[in-house]
Amino acid sequence: MHPLGPLRQEMAPAIQTNERRDVEQTVDRPILEVMEEMRTQLRMIGKLLRLLYSYPSYSLCPLDQVVHNYRDLLTHLLVTDMVLDCISSEEWNKRLSNCTHLLASHVLELFDDEVAKKMNQLNLLRYQTRLKETRNSKLTTELNMLRLHSEQIRHTQLGHGPIMQAIRSVENKIEKATLKHNEMLHIGRTYVTIRDKLQEESFTYVTTADAMKTEIERCSRKLAELRPTYQDAELIRDKAKTELQRHEELLYAHRKRNELEISSLRRLIEVKKDKPVPQKNPMVRGRTNPPNHDVNILK
Known part of the structure; x- marks a missing residue:
């Protein structure tokens, strides 16, 4: 008052x-x-x-x-x-x-x-x-929204709810897109390298083509020169192959014959070992069975 x-x-x-x-x-x-x-x-x-x-x-x-x-x-x-x-x-x-x-x-x-x-x-x-009440109501609404948003963020950070699953799926898509992007960058760099190399080769293409043409002509002439020698070498090779085959066949036949002779002589020796040797007159023995015959056969 x-x-x-x-x-x-x-x-x-x-x-x-x-x-x-x-x-x-x-x-x-x-x-x-x-x-x-x-x-x-x-x-x-x-x-x-x-x-x-x-x-x-x-x-x-x-x-x-x-x-x-x-x-x-x-x-x-x-x-x-x-x-x-x-x-x-x-x-x-x-x-x-x-x-x-x-x-x-x-x-x-x-x-x-x-x-x-x-x-x-x-x-x-x-x-x-009234202005303060209006502002207070607005601030109260904003505070409630912030509390709700903070609650959603807390649930999201803890990994609850479909929001976290959506975030994970988005992260996976981002990783896949990043890998594809890196791959495309690598392909682009490779393409640029090939293009630069082809551009460099295009400047020397005519000279390189002439050099390659000259080399091909030289090789063709040398091939024409070496073709008769190659044909002669093929004939000699065929002849040597035929001769070698004939010698192998002869050697094989000779070996088989020797084996047969050795086997027959062994059988003969076994037979003679089993039979007693008769005592004969030396004169008769000299006429019928000359000395050292069996030894020569064994040898």
């Missing part, structure tokens, strides 16, 4: 007495209705003051006496604590103390101006409050 002004000091006892009685009636009333009632009663006070100014004895009557005479009327002026606070500020009391020579209508106009200022301030505060 602000300090009381001169007018408020006169009104305070009666107002405090009636505030306890009428607080339940004024608390729920709208501020505009209270202000309209105040304006009406202040207009009535202005009329009474104008009537008082018309008396000749008014100049001899001090302002405190006038206030005392109208104390009973002012006790019925019921206002809320909010309006009393508005009109009991130090600045308002100073203005009222400096305006004792004004009429009630002028005081009413000043009071209307002050009330209008307070109403503007109240409307501004209401507007600012």
Whole structure:
């Protein structure tokens, strides 16, 4: 509460007495209705003051006496604590103390101006409050969205839900695309290398083709020269092969014959070993069986 002004000091006892009685009636009333009632009663006070100014004895009557005479009327002026606070500020009391020579209508106009200022301030505060409430609701919505997003991120980091599976599939696709990209880069580099090499060879193609043609002609002449020698060598090879085959056949026949002779001689020796040798006359023996014949056969 602000300090009381001169007018408020006169009104305070009666107002405090009636505030306890009428607080339940004024608390729920709208501020505009209270202000309209105040304006009406202040207009009535202005009329009474104008009537008082018309008396000749008014100049001899001090302002405190006038206030005392109208104390009973002012006790019925019921206002809320909010309006009393508005009109009991130090600045308002100073203005009222400096305006004792004004009429009630002028005081009413000043009071209307002050009330209008307070109403503007109240409307501004209401507007600012609505803005803050709107911003608060927006911030609350953003906070809820951030909480939901953080919860989804936490579930994603833990690997729960279909989002992580989708992320894994996307990562696999990215890896496959990266491998294909690297492969295409390698193929492109190889193609560029081959192209550069072919471009380098295209500059020396004519010279290389002439050199290759000359080399082919030289090889053709040398081949024509070596062809008779090759044919003669083939004939000699065939003849040598035939001769070798004939010698192999002769050697094989000779070997078979020797084997047959050796086997027959062995059988003959076995037969002769089993038979006893007859004792004959040396003369007869010399004619029939010459000496050393068996030894020669064995050899």
